[in-house]
Amino acid sequence: MAMNEYTIALAGNPNTGKSTLFNVLTGLRQHTGNWPGKTVVHAEGFFTYNNNRYRMIDLPGTYSLYSNSADEEVARDFIIFEKPDITIVVLDATALERNLNLALQVLEMTSNVIVCVNLMDEAKKKGIRIDTKKLAATLGVPVIPISARNKEGIDTLLKTIDSMVLGKIKTNPITVRYSPEIEQCIEKLIPRVKEVIGDAYPARWVALRLLDGDMSLLRAFQQQPLPSVKEVSIYACHGPAKSI
Amino acid sequence: MHATVPQNRFEELMNEARALTPADTREQIVAAIFRTSQAICNETVTYTNQAKQYETEKLDRIFTSKLWGFPIMLVMLAVVIYITVAGANIPSSMLASFFGWVEGYLTLFFQAIHAPDWLYGLLVLGLYRGTAWVVSVMLPPMAIFFPIFALLENYGYLPRVAFNMDRLFKKAGAHGKQSLTMAMGFGCNAAAVMSTRIIESPRERMLAILTNNFVPCNGRWPTLILLSSLFMAASYTGGWKTFVTASVVVAMVLFGIVVTLTVSWVLSKTALRGIPTHYTLELPPYRRPKIWDTILRATLDKSIYVLKRAIVVAAPAGVITWVLGNIHIGDTTILAYLANWLDPFAKALGLDGYILMAFILGLPANEIVLPILLMGYLSTGSLTEVDGLRSLKQIFVDHGWTWLTALNMMLFSLLHYPCGTTLVNIYKETKSKKWTFVAFALPTSIAIAVTFFTAQLAKWFGIV
Numbered sequence: 280m281a282m283n284e285y286t287i288a289l290a291g292n293p294n295t296g297k298s299t300l301f302n303v304l305t306g307l308r309q310h311t312g313n314w315p316g317k318t319v320v321h322a323e324g325f326f327t328y329n330n331n332r333y334r335m336i337d338l339p340g341t342y343s344l345y346s347n348s349a350d351e352e353v354a355r356d357f358i359i360f361e362k363p364d365i366t367i368v369v370l371d372a373t374a375l376e377r378n379l380n381l382a383l384q385v386l387e388m389t390s391n392v393i394v395c396v397n398l399m400d401e402a403k404k405k406g407i408r409i410d411t412k413k414l415a416a417t418l419g420v421p422v423i424p425i426s427a428r429n430k431e432g433i434d435t436l437l438k439t440i441d442s443m444v445l446g447k448i449k450t451n452p453i454t455v456r457y458s459p460e461i462e463q464c465i466e467k468l469i470p471r472v473k474e475v476i477g478d479a480y481p482a483r484w485v486a487l488r489l490l491d492g493d494m495s496l497l498r499a500f501q502q503q504p505l506p507s508v509k510e511v512s513i514y515a516c517h518g519p520a521k522s523i
Numbered sequence: 524m525h526a527t528v529p530q531n532r533f534e535e536l537m538n539e540a541r542a543l544t545p546a547d548t549r550e551q552i553v554a555a556i557f558r559t560s561q562a563i564c565n566e567t568v569t570y571t572n573q574a575k576q577y578e579t580e581k582l583d584r585i586f587t588s589k590l591w592g593f594p595i596m597l598v599m600l601a602v603v604i605y606i607t608v609a610g611a612n613i614p615s616s617m618l619a620s621f622f623g624w625v626e627g628y629l630t631l632f633f634q635a636i637h638a639p640d641w642l643y644g645l646l647v648l649g650l651y652r653g654t655a656w657v658v659s660v661m662l663p664p665m666a667i668f669f670p671i672f673a674l675l676e677n678y679g680y681l682p683r684v685a686f687n688m689d690r691l692f693k694k695a696g697a698h699g700k701q702s703l704t705m706a707m708g709f710g711c712n713a714a715a716v717m718s719t720r721i722i723e724s725p726r727e728r729m730l731a732i733l734t735n736n737f738v739p740c741n742g743r744w745p746t747l748i749l750l751s752s753l754f755m756a757a758s759y760t761g762g763w764k765t766f767v768t769a770s771v772v773v774a775m776v777l778f779g780i781v782v783t784l785t786v787s788w789v790l791s792k793t794a795l796r797g798i799p800t801h802y803t804l805e806l807p808p809y810r811r812p813k814i815w816d817t818i819l820r821a822t823l824d825k826s827i828y829v830l831k832r833a834i835v836v837a838a839p840a841g842v843i844t845w846v847l848g849n850i851h852i853g854d855t856t857i858l859a860y861l862a863n864w865l866d867p868f869a870k871a872l873g874l875d876g877y878i879l880m881a882f883i884l885g886l887p888a889n890e891i892v893l894p895i896l897l898m899g900y901l902s903t904g905s906l907t908e909v910d911g912l913r914s915l916k917q918i919f920v921d922h923g924w925t926w927l928t929a930l931n932m933m934l935f936s937l938l939h940y941p942c943g944t945t946l947v948n949i950y951k952e953t954k955s956k957k958w959t960f961v962a963f964a965l966p967t968s969i970a971i972a973v974t975f976f977t978a979q980l981a982k983w984f985g986i987v
Binding site for chain 2: 293294324342347348349375376379380405411413417456457464467471475476487489491497501503
């Protein structure tokens, strides 16, 4: 039986142990280089689990995905245009509040998200307790407490990945509520967004970016061939992701 | 089959959105995200050791508070400079007397071997004296200033300074990260120009490059501190003297920052128009630095490095200056000839020909401006032995210096063109001869304008 290949993107703030997790999962099967046309390091690795093959992309560490920098654009474009099967967001347990900002932004872009709360050991030492079950219920996606450098929680993570690609997990990501003023604008824009770019992209998120006047997204869309709806589904299941 | 994105329709959509958009959309969006994160954390995170969690937050509430942030920064700067000035005087004098004592033996040695006068002049009066002055006036302040600065840095205070300054830079139309590159400029402008790579937007990066020079670097701190202590506080004694000296240096630094912001603001409204972009600055937790380790490293890395650079460049410069000062054309030396030629212009700026020449010859490195000036003065015949700071002041006074000369030299040093290394880096980073020239001409014009203004103002009020 042929193995299925799935793509996983790894997102997170800088210094959250994102690369440690990447190394734990992929071991030595890694390639590094640059993102095409950008001076941003691109690292990808492979691993297999339960008869599935995974291609894992370590996105640049960023605090947000608002395209303030080349790093942020690379991370954003990958999630939006390459549509990874799963996006893992790594959070620093000792600075959860700040790290959650990025997780919330990712959840606006895709619903196939697993949140890893890393550095649980350090948080424990500092007297920080995190109710990950409650966090999972609030965020509407699986939340796995891990300690990447002690290899704790990795098994649970792999099982969750497996369940998610097999469609056994139903996620229901939290929606960030904006000010009434912004919400009104979003409401007006969503039908127009769907009209222009179809269902291939998260309409609410695109509307927000438009309101933010994000010119780099406009450029990204112009460079991007828009796949027809039929192709999107094939693409998401089997197609090897192309570079941007 | 691929349907291409309907480009013009997408652009249309964008314009539509723009028409709807309230002015502070980004702030509203970010605020909503932050609020949500906070709400989630309140529900899911508990602390068993409350006090420990909030240490950093508590300190930040003080150090980065809107009310106290700036006064605290000012006090910190003043204290650091006060300690530097107060602490440097005695070791400076001791070093100077030590070098004077050695010079006596050197002279005896040269007499004993019947060395020709020119050799004695070149090696002892040119090379040795110049270098001795540099070491004795520059080493003590550096050995105090750099370790204190490094301690503040390792404690985690400097990122807070950047955080406070961020507001000002944004108001000036520049990138908040410019506060970081500016902070780096206090160490070395050449390195700071390279560090502007952290700024993504070319426009904001250019602002940071063009204005970096307005904060004093390693090479200029000693000049500012020395001139301030010799001339600005002359009528005070004891603790007051130190206090006034430190205040003048602090005022210089503040003036440099004001010029940085003003020039950034003017440029961002004219040649480099645009709106500042957002960024995130992670404030590391405060930690107690390894004190001795930091002091040792700062002393070895910075003080010795700067001193080495000063000596390596100053020694040949000393020789050249001595040669220029001792080769006669007709009845004047080349040095005197050049200085005289520059003199009328320099006088209008409240300086003199020798000072301006020292700045010109000092283009390779700011560290050598003062040594070249001293060697220039020494070569004019007023031979002063290296034996203490009082005689150093005498050299200046003998050449007609007043407090205005010192003030204007400090201002010129603060504002003039970047050193050769920095200019080379600016060219490498911008790949543009035009902008490199601007980086040279802009500060120079400002330096000339400011010193001219001060000099004329002082003359007008007759206070010199």
